[in-house]
Amino acid sequence: MKEVVLTIAVPCYNEEEVFEQSYYQLKNVLTSLISEGLVSSKSQLLFIDDGSKDSTWDKIESATHFDKLVSGIKLSRNFGHQRALLAGLEEAVQFSDCVISIDADLQDDTSVIREFVLKYLSGYEIVYGVRSKRETDTFFKRSTAQGFYRLMGKMGLSLVYNHADYRLLSKRALTEMLQFKESNLFLRGVVPLLGFKSTSVYYERKAREAGESKYPIAKMLAFALDGITSFSVKPIRFITLIGFLSSIISIIAGGYVLVQKFLGDTESGWASVMISLWLIGGLLLMSIGLIGEYIGKIYEEVKHRPRYIIEDNLCRNKQANPVKSKVHI
Incomplete structure (x- = not known):
């Protein structure tokens, strides 16, 4: 049986306070999966630095030097969460059988990653991480989020309720998704359009371990407007x-x-x-x-401007030497 190469893609923006906790927690999950024989020893953690202004990239670069399970990509500036995640997905699809995306703030329960992999091994191409409840959110955030999902449903777009960007995509699903070439790529809306065999894994979202949220009200509203106008007239x-x-x-x-x-x-x-x-x-x-x-x-x-520009590429499975200023359209 062919060994499954898994990549866990982690977008980071000014996450110096939480990076070490995120790294150790995800590494423990990955090494456990490798020791069980569920994934290959060629699997890796891929951290994508979205133009951080703190020491996030320094920490990522340091981790790549002493840990063969860690790779890193540095974008030339802050392109936004969705484009940073896209950069990681486009890089990982070249050497992975499946990719799991997760934010660096550790609010998503990393213990269910094993269940993601088991679902993939049983034949699912897409596995959604879905919050079972929103008790850690404020009343405003909870009510506006629920309103957004209802509104998107009325607009004709079927989003997975209470799902953000915590998901597993098979190589085939990811390859097809990357054919969507629009600049404003709303991944939560695109993935359900793929139509492959999918399922959900439910978990309780935790409070942020450290640092501040990168999605204040203004960004959340802009993100919601972007999603609505990207998929409906x-x-x-x-x-x-x-x-x-x-x-x-x-x-x-x-x-x-x-x-x-x-x-x-x-x-x-x-x-x-x-x-x-x-x-x-x-x-x-x-x-x-x-x-x-x-x-x-x-x-x-x-x-047709590039969606992001890679300044440094420290992906072990692709090449030994970093690549400078690589443009992706």
Whole structure:
């Protein structure tokens, strides 16, 4: 039976406080899988530094020197979580039979990685890590996250509920996923589109071990908007519906004004005029902004700029020497 080469891809951004804990915890999981014979000794941990401003890359580089299970990639600047993860996936697919992605903050339960591998060995191409509950989240984050999943469902996109980017992808699934070449790649939406045999593993998410969250409210909102506009044109159609309803209301209001004029009662109220102006103005600005969001995505796509640039590549399974400034489109 062919040995399974597993890569655990870990995007990192300013994670110096938690890196050592993350490294030791993931290494223990990987060495345990190797000792059980579930994965090959060629398996590895792949840390992707997304342009960190602290000592994260220094720690990754140091780990690659004394531990043959560790590889690292350094991006030339901060490209964002999704693109950093994509960089790791594109690198790992070249020498791995399956890849597990997990964040460096240790909030995702690493003990279920063994179950991920067992599901893969039983024939599943995609294994989703799904949170069984969200008790560690604030009320605001929990309610907005649930609202986002419901909204995406109404937009026609079937996301895996309470799943982030903790998942296993087989080489075949990953190869097909990487054929999606859009610049704004929303991985949580793309993976369910692949259609391969999939399953879920449930776990309880823990509190962050150290450091600060890299997803404040502004980033979460931007991420949600990116996901919605990347997979659905329904917001544009919603604007059309609003315009249609506004036209009907305007016709009704116009008829009312004519009736009032014929009755001789044409005095208009200042408050109603101002409220109407503000309402229509707000709807127009919102509509223009939403349309602009779509146009902006088209603008980014047609330029075909690289999604990320690799500054240093310390992947052992690929090459012995680092590669400088490698561009990926």
